[in-house]
Amino acid sequence: MKVQHDIVIVGAGLAGMRAAIAAAEKSRELSIAVVSKTYPIRCHSVCAEGGTAAVLREDDSFDLHAWDTIKGSDFLADQDAVELFVREMPKEILRLNSWGCPWSRLEDGRIAQRPFGGHSVDRTVFAADRTGFHEVHTLYERMLMYPNIVRYDEYFLTSLVIEDNEVRGITAIELKTGDLILFEAKAVILATGGAGRLYGFTTYSHTVTGDGMAIAYRAGVPLKDMEFVQFHPTGLVPSGILMTEACRGEGGYLRNKLGERFMQKYAPERMELAPRDVVARAMYTEIREGRGFEGPYGPYIALDLTHLGEDRINERLPLIRDAAMKFAGVDPVEEPIPVRPVAHYTMGGVHTNINCETTVKGLYAAGEVACVSIHGANRLGSNSTAECLVFGRIAGEKAAEYALSKEFRHAPQEAYKAEEKRIFDEFLGKSGDESAYQIKKELNETMDKNLWIFRRAEGIKEAIRKIKELKERYRNVEIVDRERKFNTDLLTAFEVGFMLDLAEVVAIGALNRTESRGAHFREDYPKRDDVNWLKHTLAYYTPDGPKFDYIPVTITKWEPVERKY
Amino acid sequence: MGSEVTFRIKRFDGEKSYWQTFKVPVYRGMTVLEGLYYIKENYDGTLAFRASCRMSVCGSCAIKINGKPRLACETQILSLGSSNIDIEPLDNFKVIKDLITDFEGFFKKHEHVKPYIIRKDDNYENPTEILQTPEQLYAYYDFTLCIKCGACYSVCPAAAREDYLGPAAITAAYRFNADSRDGGSEIRYALVCGDNGVWRCHFAAECSEVCPKQIDPAKAVQKMRVKAALHTIKSIFGW
Amino acid sequence: MSWTNWFRISGKSLFGIAFSLHRLTGVVLAIYLCMHLTYLTSLKFGKEFYESLIKTTVSPTFLVFDILLILAGVYHGVNGLRLILHEFGLAYESRRTLLYAAFVLTLVLWFVASYQMYRFVMGV
Numbered sequence: 001m002k003v004q005h006d007i008v009i010v011g012a013g014l015a016g017m018r019a020a021i022a023a024a025e026k027s028r029e030l031s032i033a034v035v036s037k038t039y040p041i042r043c044h045s046v047c048a049e050g051g052t053a054a055v056l057r058e059d060d061s062f063d064l065h066a067w068d069t070i071k072g073s074d075f076l077a078d079q080d081a082v083e084l085f086v087r088e089m090p091k092e093i094l095r096l097n098s099w100g101c102p103w104s105r106l107e108d109g110r111i112a113q114r115p116f117g118g119h120s121v122d123r124t125v126f127a128a129d130r131t132g133f134h135e136v137h138t139l140y141e142r143m144l145m146y147p148n149i150v151r152y153d154e155y156f157l158t159s160l161v162i163e164d165n166e167v168r169g170i171t172a173i174e175l176k177t178g179d180l181i182l183f184e185a186k187a188v189i190l191a192t193g194g195a196g197r198l199y200g201f202t203t204y205s206h207t208v209t210g211d212g213m214a215i216a217y218r219a220g221v222p223l224k225d226m227e228f229v230q231f232h233p234t235g236l237v238p239s240g241i242l243m244t245e246a247c248r249g250e251g252g253y254l255r256n257k258l259g260e261r262f263m264q265k266y267a268p269e270r271m272e273l274a275p276r277d278v279v280a281r282a283m284y285t286e287i288r289e290g291r292g293f294e295g296p297y298g299p300y301i302a303l304d305l306t307h308l309g310e311d312r313i314n315e316r317l318p319l320i321r322d323a324a325m326k327f328a329g330v331d332p333v334e335e336p337i338p339v340r341p342v343a344h345y346t347m348g349g350v351h352t353n354i355n356c357e358t359t360v361k362g363l364y365a366a367g368e369v370a371c372v373s374i375h376g377a378n379r380l381g382s383n384s385t386a387e388c389l390v391f392g393r394i395a396g397e398k399a400a401e402y403a404l405s406k407e408f409r410h411a412p413q414e415a416y417k418a419e420e421k422r423i424f425d426e427f428l429g430k431s432g433d434e435s436a437y438q439i440k441k442e443l444n445e446t447m448d449k450n451l452w453i454f455r456r457a458e459g460i461k462e463a464i465r466k467i468k469e470l471k472e473r474y475r476n477v478e479i480v481d482r483e484r485k486f487n488t489d490l491l492t493a494f495e496v497g498f499m500l501d502l503a504e505v506v507a508i509g510a511l512n513r514t515e516s517r518g519a520h521f522r523e524d525y526p527k528r529d530d531v532n533w534l535k536h537t538l539a540y541y542t543p544d545g546p547k548f549d550y551i552p553v554t555i556t557k558w559e560p561v562e563r564k565y
Numbered sequence: 566m567g568s569e570v571t572f573r574i575k576r577f578d579g580e581k582s583y584w585q586t587f588k589v590p591v592y593r594g595m596t597v598l599e600g601l602y603y604i605k606e607n608y609d610g611t612l613a614f615r616a617s618c619r620m621s622v623c624g625s626c627a628i629k630i631n632g633k634p635r636l637a638c639e640t641q642i643l644s645l646g647s648s649n650i651d652i653e654p655l656d657n658f659k660v661i662k663d664l665i666t667d668f669e670g671f672f673k674k675h676e677h678v679k680p681y682i683i684r685k686d687d688n689y690e691n692p693t694e695i696l697q698t699p700e701q702l703y704a705y706y707d708f709t710l711c712i713k714c715g716a717c718y719s720v721c722p723a724a725a726r727e728d729y730l731g732p733a734a735i736t737a738a739y740r741f742n743a744d745s746r747d748g749g750s751e752i753r754y755a756l757v758c759g760d761n762g763v764w765r766c767h768f769a770a771e772c773s774e775v776c777p778k779q780i781d782p783a784k785a786v787q788k789m790r791v792k793a794a795l796h797t798i799k800s801i802f803g804w
Numbered sequence: 805m806s807w808t809n810w811f812r813i814s815g816k817s818l819f820g821i822a823f824s825l826h827r828l829t830g831v832v833l834a835i836y837l838c839m840h841l842t843y844l845t846s847l848k849f850g851k852e853f854y855e856s857l858i859k860t861t862v863s864p865t866f867l868v869f870d871i872l873l874i875l876a877g878v879y880h881g882v883n884g885l886r887l888i889l890h891e892f893g894l895a896y897e898s899r900r901t902l903l904y905a906a907f908v909l910t911l912v913l914w915f916v917a918s919y920q921m922y923r924f925v926m927g928v
Contacts, residue, residue: 109696
């Protein structure tokens, strides 16, 4: 079965929906398909809590936001992209406001902003502590206004169709019926999100398995900077649910077993509001040196909000209070919350330039799946929801311009037939003796152990060995569910395959990068090495494993300096 | 901690529905969703259910647990006080497979009430900052918390007839009417006035009892009824 | 959706039960209304015919049904007033109190009315 559209957007999170709106605004003549594996409002973007950074008021400046972002990235960010990003952000906030987003307000009715880690000025715009939730619903509701946006909800991406290095469309499984659909399009935008479920202890939803990244990688598009995975300091123990950085932004403290605010030793100026990699390493060091609390679910650090008072918590951090009570049995008004660093964001992704273009013509990428790169080696809080909005818009506009100027070309039928055969004959009909769930569990274990905050060569090599073993075992995986209709077993098997590919890139990239920068910390190479390593890692797919290349970082105004907080 | 519960799940394979029993080891704090994943991973990979965020913001996992619609991810097994956990898909929705129900109609009804800001000065290229005081924000804020999980719709007696708009859609209409930035109130009154709209509500108020976010859809529907009635009277007399 | 859903008792809370009872009593009262109108129409056939019907149904044997009928009527009326209040958008926050009050008031009025009916029919 096939359908035809001008633009196909895969992924209906913040970036995907923003791209759809931007393309639809560019021209009402374009027919835009939004394909996602869940309903748009069930995307992972709804989990975002803290806020979205933008320069809105007089006491702030674009250069300052750019400098904060670049310093936060440990100077691996491409500075031209960051400069564009900070300039486009304020309008996005105002647009969301006009579209109904319930931003939290100051007394006089202006949009409020709160302090956040790594930002010199209070510039994080927020909606209580459910910012992502409100932004997603606002974008979804706005998207309903455009008749030329057609939604395909619960369709699972299986491959990109590329001919002569130009994109022709995608293939996706319609979950309700189990049929494979060919989407023919002039332009495709990937907005499928990150790859956090590589790890066991993570803030990510179950659905975030790096589908778009892995499929692009297999199709020949390089992945950039995959070894940089952000570990958010405050993940609830034991579920991994995010306790937003805004807890610290509103004045919360981190305390070790001795009751001290240990951040004094690691970042005396910013304290708890240092960038996330600094805080995560600090917390882990405290735990390793025996100053963490011991609990039934492992060691933890205390996130103390008790001094903020019930009113402030109910007003600014209602979801945190609810989640802490429901998922950890702790009321933040009375007691500190048990937290530990948790896998949270993939700085790396599909390599794109400042216009969201990838190396394949007509293929764009925006949001967490892409790496422009504006976050470099470490992302500042409230910059990711911002990135999705700005680069979602840019991808939508560029894809629209491309689609308006291009002639439509059909996708080759052989690609569709080959994909059908691959999925339904080779995969679905498979029997084997490996369980996809078991493989995923072992992958999570090895990633949690060896590719966590502190990495060393022996551990990473062990992980690489394990991943290769899992990939061998994966060839023998069994799909228990033989029905086509809503086959969640088949989807899980696909997702595990994607994650194995990505894990290999992360691990080998981490082994190669013999320095410590941002979120990637090597105990055997603890210093930042600008002479050899001020460059982006590119990974290309080959059947024997990723092939690596390096490209320079774009530097416009700010030369790298020592990163102290 | 060594204890075990029995999950009885109502399954559906496309043709017939049947109950299946599984024994699940349970620890303090384990949620029903974790139980479902345990069953899928260790007993039967064909068990189909929706789940995503596991932190009660996405609304995917609403199912009937021991007769009451709840979010599986936030329901702790030990808090149910029973060693038999009955799991069924939501009522009033057509079942596709096992616990997965068809939400197409639910979302279409939400779209029907035009749940977006309608303003004359919609400037995409150069937006201006529209002010809104905290009081104006609180007037509608609670109703923005709807995660569209479908629990309200599944307990609504009026929704037994498929065409009723449902508490969630009418709450969304009220949310926008109460938003100081919106100018489309009259349009929405007309949309919720029909045979499938607010007049079908007879205040069983079950929706407010089961809403996981406690946003009181029953209250929103009643408020819309009053305004819709006034709107209808005005339009009859051409006022 | 199948028509049997109309008969399903939705929800487990007292609100849902109140709604289902309101529906049930509504049907009972509607049927009773038909019977009542039939009775009154019987006047067409003369005073004796009407009085014979009255003698059959207003008697100790039928007292039980009458008392149940009163319950249905009182419940539907009192609950109905509660619903009217809420459907004007009023007193939503005190809905639980009003629900309990409606049940209590129903019982009180039912006892009073049933007692009066009992005395009338039994000639006490």
